[in-house]
Amino acid sequence: QVQLVESGGGSVQAGGSLRLSCEVSGSSEYTYIRYCLGWFRQTPGKERETVATIDTFDKTVYADSVKGRATIYKDIAKNTLYLEMNNLKPEDTAMYYCARGQWGYCSETFPHWGQGTQVTVSS
Numbered sequence: 800q801v802q803l804v805e806s807g808g809g810s811v812q813a814g815g816s817l818r819l820s821c822e823v824s825g826s827s828e829y830t831y832i833r834y835c836l837g838w839f840r841q842t843p844g845k846e847r848e849t850v851a852t853i854d855t856f857d858k859t860v861y862a863d864s865v866k867g868r869a870t871i872y873k874d875i876a877k878n879t880l881y882l883e884m885n886n887l888k889p890e891d892t893a894m895y896y897c898a899r900g901q902w903g904y905c906s907e908t909f910p911h912w913g914q915g916t917q918v919t920v921s922s
Contacts, residue, residue, distance in 0.1 A: 801825035801911045803897050808916030815887050815920070821880040821897030821913060832875055835900035837909060838882045840893035840918075850895070851882060852905045860905070864890075887920045894918075 807819040823832045837852035851861045851871035859871050870883045880897055894917050898909035 801831050801899055803899060803911060803913035805895065805897050805913045805916040808895060808918045810919045810921065811887055813888055813920055813922045816883070816885045817887065817918060819882040819884075819895055819897075819916060819918070821882075823878045823880060823897075823899065830902075831899060832873055832878045832880070834902050835905035835909075836871075836873065836880045837898050837900065837905065838871060838880075839896045839898060839909075840891075841896070842893045847896075848893075852900075853880070854905045855903050858904070884918075887918075889920050889922045892918060892920045 802824045804822045811817055825831055833855050835854045838850040839847050840850050841847040849862060850865055851869055853859045853871045861869055868884055868886050873880050894915040896915045897913045899911040900909045
């Protein structure tokens, strides 16, 4: 069973930075961190948006809305996924979730999700 626990959210002013963390644990945590992992966000009344993904081969994909402002990466030794975001904008305000997909390349299926961490950006 895999568990994902996000942290690092909070309130920040526009132009600021945040680093979100997602600790990945479970019976096979040595390999879970190497699966496709992703960061997603959602605000009430809007569809969930894929912010960034990183696959088993460390290939990263970013949403156009965060490209150039976000970096997704893993710390294998700490079993932790990160999302660093700079130059935050009010439209980045959302609940951010991490999720685990399949081994290998990322697909559209992410069966395992964390509880989320709130990011609020004020202008």
